[in-house]
Amino acid sequence: MATSSSAVMWFRRDLRVRDNPALLAALADGSVTALFVVDPAVWSGAGPARRAWLAANVLALAERIPLTVHHGDPADVVPRVAHGRRVHVSAETTPYGRRRDEAVGAQVELVATGSPYAVGPGVVRNGSGDPYQVFTAFARAWRDRGWSEPAPTPRSPDLEAPEPDGRALALLEEAIADAPVALPAAGEDAAWRRWHDFRRDGLDSYATERDRPDHDGTSRLSPYLHLGVLHPRSLLADIDPASTYATELCWRDFYADVLWHHPASAWADLRPALKGMRYDDPEDAVEAWRTGTTGYPIVDAGMRQLLDTGWMHNRVRMITASFLTKDLHVWWPVGARHFLDLLIDGDVASNNHGWQWVAGTGTDASPYFRVFNPVSQGKRFDPQGDYVRRWVPELDHLPGATVHEPWTSHLGYERDYPLRIVDHGDERREALERYRAARTVH
Numbered sequence: 170m171a172t173s174s175s176a177v178m179w180f181r182r183d184l185r186v187r188d189n190p191a192l193l194a195a196l197a198d199g200s201v202t203a204l205f206v207v208d209p210a211v212w213s214g215a216g217p218a219r220r221a222w223l224a225a226n227v228l229a230l231a232e233r234i235p236l237t238v239h240h241g242d243p244a245d246v247v248p249r250v251a252h253g254r255r256v257h258v259s260a261e262t263t264p265y266g267r268r269r270d271e272a273v274g275a276q277v278e279l280v281a282t283g284s285p286y287a288v289g290p291g292v293v294r295n296g297s298g299d300p301y302q303v304f305t306a307f308a309r310a311w312r313d314r315g316w317s318e319p320a321p322t323p324r325s326p327d328l329e330a331p332e333p334d335g336r337a338l339a340l341l342e343e344a345i346a347d348a349p350v351a352l353p354a355a356g357e358d359a360a361w362r363r364w365h366d367f368r369r370d371g372l373d374s375y376a377t378e379r380d381r382p383d384h385d386g387t388s389r390l391s392p393y394l395h396l397g398v399l400h401p402r403s404l405l406a407d408i409d410p411a412s413t414y415a416t417e418l419c420w421r422d423f424y425a426d427v428l429w430h431h432p433a434s435a436w437a438d439l440r441p442a443l444k445g446m447r448y449d450d451p452e453d454a455v456e457a458w459r460t461g462t463t464g465y466p467i468v469d470a471g472m473r474q475l476l477d478t479g480w481m482h483n484r485v486r487m488i489t490a491s492f493l494t495k496d497l498h499v500w501w502p503v504g505a506r507h508f509l510d511l512l513i514d515g516d517v518a519s520n521n522h523g524w525q526w527v528a529g530t531g532t533d534a535s536p537y538f539r540v541f542n543p544v545s546q547g548k549r550f551d552p553q554g555d556y557v558r559r560w561v562p563e564l565d566h567l568p569g570a571t572v573h574e575p576w577t578s579h580l581g582y583e584r585d586y587p588l589r590i591v592d593h594g595d596e597r598r599e600a601l602e603r604y605r606a607a608r609t610v611h
């Protein structure tokens with residue numbers, strides 16, 4: 170490949186120019202070829218919404234800097250493009266990313282600077298040098314350690330893009346054309362705009378509003394953070410490190426840390442205590458959960474928000490995850506897979522450990538016996554029922570909180586809203602019984 174540049178910057182989950190230490194490290198080597206590889210393993214593992222979101226952000230980056238996009242196994246593509254030059258990256262810490270980088274690093278000099286996290290996985294440890302198992306202790310040490318200042322933005326970066334791979338660009342464009350949901354605006358400028366808007370309008374009330382799916386009181390930055398369109402360090406530089414918002418960013422670092430130390434926890438129970446647990450495989454009920462037709466309004470609203478937008482409010486992620494694991498007695502990876510297929514912020518560390526937290530098999534075990542009651546959760550966090558009415562049109566004629574209990578209204582089923590597929594009280598008792606049995610076996 171004809172090029173005169175001195176180094177390669179291989180972009181992955183760091184699709185930005187601002188606050189990008191790996192890009193600065195590459196530019197310190199001289200002129201740089203900026204590369205993105207459409208990796209078939211990542212591409213085929215993501216659902217169409219997440220593919221479209223990735224594609225939109227790669228193309229947004231390509232509008233900002235000369236970026237050469239290729240398609241193929243990075244272990245083949247990167248050495249070919251590098252042609253003996255150093256390759257700069259920001260460290261990837263997921264099990265797949267680590268394997269991939271080992272394969273590439275065996276063939277080229279791979280220089281990792283920074284990571285997608287404020288504090289990289291493996292860094293925060295207790296006095297004995299061991300990883301933390303519990304969030305609150307991790308968060309304390311995370312804050313004490315702190316993070317570096319944002320990196321400066323390169324002024325006129327010396328970047329070049331050799332001839333593009335037409336197939337790779339076509340794949341990206343097709344993915345965007347096939348997007349099953351309306352994507353948020355892609356790219357760094359859009360991410361910063363959202364952050365500035367949220368800082369101005371939402372940050373002060375975040376601690377109280379973040380649990381209200383009807384109010385949209387959260388930043389909606391997860392899709393950008395997932396792809397590194399914006400770095401958490403940039404956000405932390407703008408806020409009080411003791412704030413609730415910083416704590417939420419810490420959860421993201423924590424789960425990445427857990428995954429780093431326990432790569433198998435991506436798809437297996439982190440804590441073995443519940444390994445004797447009995448699970449069901451109720452196909453029809455799981456399908457009702459997926460399609461938002463369980464007959465429990467807040468569960469259905471959340472699952473339809475996910476289908477329609479590729480995003481779901483955090484409180485409702487917990488409620489819907491609890492419903493699948495505790496009311497339908499389904500092992501959490503089934504739900505985690507479905508979420509990863511549909512979420513545009515789908516992230517193996519946050520998603521799969523979020524699921525394990527709800528299922529009781531993960532860190533900080535939200536104790537297994539904590540079973541979310543979909544009706545009382547709905548009434549508490551969507552008190553006027555606005556969230557449910559927004560996503561479940563069959564119920565939008567019901568006033569106020571009645572919408573959470575259509576069975577109490579003589580009009581509740583007049584628009585063909587489905588009947589409840591299970592009785593929550595019965596299934597709660599069943600879940601607790603199974604839990605007791607599993608603990609006894611252990």
Ligand code: FAD
Nearest residue numbers: 387388389390391417418420421483486515516519520523
């Ligand atoms: P905000 O409330 O504005 O929070 C700011 C940022 O903090 C988020 O963007 C996110 O990066 C981080 N954050 C907030 N809460 C959490 C948390 N509990 N765990 C980890 N990071 C957090 N988050 C993902 O980014 N990807 C996922 O695939 C994902 N799957 C989840 C699955 C389940 C079952 C649960 C319970 C949670 C999951 N989360 C996931 C965490 C959380 O729901 C989302 O990060 C949040 O809803 C994103 O919306 P936001 O950007 O408006 O969040």
